[in-house]
Amino acid sequence: MPVAAVRPWRTQSTNRGKLPEPTSTPSQPIVYPAPLNGLVTSISLAEASQASASIATNWVPTLTGLRIRGGSVRRAILVDPLPIASMFTYRFGANHKMFAATANAIYNISSPPAPPATTPKAVSALNSGEFMVFQHTTTGGSFLCAFNGTDARQIYDGSTWVTTPAITFSDGTTSANIGAAFLFKQRQFLIKSGTFDAYYLGVNAIGGAATVFPLGGVMKQGGGLLTGFSWSLESGDGLSMLCCFMSTEGEIAVYQGDGPDDAATWSLKGVYSIAKPLGKNAFLRAGGDILICTVSGLIPLSQVFQRDRDTVDLAAISRPIEHDWRRIAEAMPYGWSITPWDEKTLAVITFPFTTVAPDSTYVLNVQTGKWSLITGWSARAYSTIQGSLYFGDGNGVIWQANASGADDGMPFKAMYLSHFMPVGGFGKRMQATLAHMYFQGQVNPFVRLFARANGDITDPEGPDATLADLIASAWDIGKWDEAIWDQGITTTKIERRQNVRATGDMLALGCVVTSGGSTPLQMDIDMGVLQVAAGESSA
Numbered sequence: 001m002p003v004a005a006v007r008p009w010r011t012q013s014t015n016r017g018k019l020p021e022p023t024s025t026p027s028q029p030i031v032y033p034a035p036l037n038g039l040v041t042s043i044s045l046a047e048a049s050q051a052s053a054s055i056a057t058n059w060v061p062t063l064t065g066l067r068i069r070g071g072s073v074r075r076a077i078l079v080d081p082l083p084i085a086s087m088f089t090y091r092f093g094a095n096h097k098m099f100a101a102t103a104n105a106i107y108n109i110s111s112p113p114a115p116p117a118t119t120p121k122a123v124s125a126l127n128s129g130e131f132m133v134f135q136h137t138t139t140g141g142s143f144l145c146a147f148n149g150t151d152a153r154q155i156y157d158g159s160t161w162v163t164t165p166a167i168t169f170s171d172g173t174t175s176a177n178i179g180a181a182f183l184f185k186q187r188q189f190l191i192k193s194g195t196f197d198a199y200y201l202g203v204n205a206i207g208g209a210a211t212v213f214p215l216g217g218v219m220k221q222g223g224g225l226l227t228g229f230s231w232s233l234e235s236g237d238g239l240s241m242l243c244c245f246m247s248t249e250g251e252i253a254v255y256q257g258d259g260p261d262d263a264a265t266w267s268l269k270g271v272y273s274i275a276k277p278l279g280k281n282a283f284l285r286a287g288g289d290i291l292i293c294t295v296s297g298l299i300p301l302s303q304v305f306q307r308d309r310d311t312v313d314l315a316a317i318s319r320p321i322e323h324d325w326r327r328i329a330e331a332m333p334y335g336w337s338i339t340p341w342d343e344k345t346l347a348v349i350t351f352p353f354t355t356v357a358p359d360s361t362y363v364l365n366v367q368t369g370k371w372s373l374i375t376g377w378s379a380r381a382y383s384t385i386q387g388s389l390y391f392g393d394g395n396g397v398i399w400q401a402n403a404s405g406a407d408d409g410m411p412f413k414a415m416y417l418s419h420f421m422p423v424g425g426f427g428k429r430m431q432a433t434l435a436h437m438y439f440q441g442q443v444n445p446f447v448r449l450f451a452r453a454n455g456d457i458t459d460p461e462g463p464d465a466t467l468a469d470l471i472a473s474a475w476d477i478g479k480w481d482e483a484i485w486d487q488g489i490t491t492t493k494i495e496r497r498q499n500v501r502a503t504g505d506m507l508a509l510g511c512v513v514t515s516g517g518s519t520p521l522q523m524d525i526d527m528g529v530l531q532v533a534a535g536e537s538s539a
Contacts, residue, residue, distance in 0.1 A: 026534065034066075035416070038052070040371075042321060055417035059525070060372050067524045070521070075398050077396065078118060079119060082103050083396070101146075105122075105129075123154060131154075143206055144156040147175070180227040187259055191225045218253045219247050219271070227277070243257075249276060253271050272304040274309070295330070296313045297325055332351050335352040339383060340384070348362070348382050353394060415511075415512050420454070423506070430504070432451035432453070432507050435451055436497045448512045452508045
């Protein structure tokens with residue numbers, strides 16, 4: 001069929017000639033690498049790093065990026081539903097026990113009655129649950145020693161809680177006055193609450209006479225002794241072990257030698273200063289270092305020897321989340337604790353409830369120094385036993401973490417958002433149109449992709465729960481800590497594409513995953529791509 005010719009007077013034209021042919025706006029892919037740097041919230045938009053996350057909620061940092069956390073399962077309900085103040089474990093040979101303390105009791109939660117049955121008290125009539133504990137093994141056995149600064153020292157001998165053998169003092173002090181204690185070269189050092197007096201027992205002594213070791217003349221900034229610990233520059237208890245006393249104001253007196261009663265070896269190495277510490281249990285042994293939670297960040301003790309007080313904060317491991325850390329510490333400057341989860345090379349940091357960060361736990365990968373945030377767990381204290389992580393909440397309930405795909409049967413949402421990148425250069429608006437993300441996982445998850453612009457971190461609605469039930473050993477059938485939870489499961493690459501809309505000078509790529517199955521989802525963020533089109537100049 002012949003095509004009719006277009007008459008010249010039908011052709012669009014202007015007094016300057018023909019109109020230009022319409023053109024489409026070119027688009028380009030912007031690659032967002034795997035978030036190897038974990039959560040980073042303390043840099044400006046201009047300092048953004050492609051491998052960082054501005055939001056990493058309900059993920060945990062790994063060597064390759066971020067992995068979605070598991071859900072929690074209710075394991076015990078205490079007979080008296082008070083907040084859990086501390087948790088601790090006893091390990092000697094095959095005898096492993098876990099305990100939780102509230103304001104008036106200690107509970108043995110090693111093999112608790114299944115909920116809704118309640119767990120009875122192992123020790124009652126206490127006045128505080130804020131214990132500091134250590135385990136002291138001698139030829140006579142292995143003893144878990146617990147001090148709270150209010151009640152007589154409690155000792156677990158492997159089968160029973162007792163208060164003997166007694167500690168005797170020459171100045172009217174009692175073991176109820178001892179708020180913190182630690183073991184140094186098989187000798188117990190005791191710290192009297194509200195004073196600068198420490199005490200020590202004989203080598204390998206569980207009780208008996210305590211000798212005073214005053215530090216009032218050493219500490220110059222006031223306050224009182226808060227806690228203490230042994231520290232070896234080597235991993236473990238090496239020949240270079242040091243004895244450290246820390247005050248409420250952040251002064252640390254460091255001694256070397258065999259003990260205060262050995263004048264030939266005992267000497268003061270130095271007194272150092274850091275920001276105010278956040279609790280008597282707010283420190284962690286990591287390799288050959290001690291990490292201390294302070295109001296200005298998580299400070300490695302090794303850096304205290306190398307820097308002055310004004311610059312030591314620059315070495316804080318918490319620098320990537322410094323803004324959030326300081327904001328929480330200002331609202332809640334005491335009662336923090338840090339618990340290692342050695343099997344996962346993680347440490348979890350918790351603090352008393354605060355509206356600034358309700359039901360929040362910060363997670364540190366001890367190997368990489370990277371961070372993430374867990375929400376939805378009303379955790380007041382953590383502990384580990386036989387490779388599993390447990391926490392106690394504010395209502396007298398003990399939970400096992402990472403034991404399900406849901407929190408008490410309810411779905412939870414994990415959100416990731418990359419850092420905002422000036423994909424078109426500062427001052428040039430860009431429009432995101434298509435998101436493409438890769439994951440490593442064992443099941444096909446429900447994922448929603450989204451894009452954000454110019455610092456917008458609003459939370460999109462999450463997708464339906466993932467039914468991650470493809471576990472070779474079902475939880476209700478497999479025995480605790482014996483079932484092989486990843487047997488027969490292979491990890492595959494998962495891709496997702498979705499149309500998105502965001503326009504601005506700086507763009508970020510994100511996803512929301514909702515987990516709701518009976519087994520952990522097991523999914524890692526790999527990388528992502530945003531398809532963007534150039535827009536008009538905004539400068």
